[in-house]
Amino acid sequence: MDYTAAVEIGCFFATGIGGIFAYLWRRSQAQLDSTIDTHGSQLKSLDAELAAYKLHVAETYVTSNELSKAIDALNRAIDAVFGKLDRIEDKLDKKADK
Missing domain, CATH: 1.20.5 (Single alpha-helices involved in coiled-coils or other helix-helix interfaces)
Known part of the structure; x- marks a missing residue:
């Protein structure tokens, strides 16, 4: 019995599944990078707000x-x-x- 056709079909499906996983991995990494950038900008704005509050406290109290x-x-x-x-x-x- 010749298993060459079955192996080729199996490799084709394995390649397809690998491609799908690679696409999902890249997509999740892109979303992660976007989230990190968003959080970084939010942290910078919070740092500026905290600095302004510290100045207010130092001037007022x-x-x-x-x-x-x-x-x-x-x-x-x-x-x-x-x-x-x-x-x-x-x-x-x-x-x-x-």
């Missing part, structure tokens, strides 16, 4: 050092007010005793 200095100044002012109130109270107590 106070740093922790400045905040602690302001709170310390406020605490000193409140202590001074309470000190003056204590002196006034002492003077009033002394005056009431006379």
Whole structure:
């Protein structure tokens, strides 16, 4: 029995299936490249937005050092007010005793 015709037909189908797989592989690689390019451009735009936000935060919001200095100044002012109130109270107590 001669299997040459069967082998040729088998090789023909194998070549066709290989061609289909090669086409699908190239197509998926092209889609992957397109997706990578799209994500790359989106990442660049996100980097620009993040840089703009960081600049906004640096210009607008106070740093922790400045905040602690302001709170310390406020605490000193409140202590001074309470000190003056204590002196006034002492003077009033002394005056009431006379």
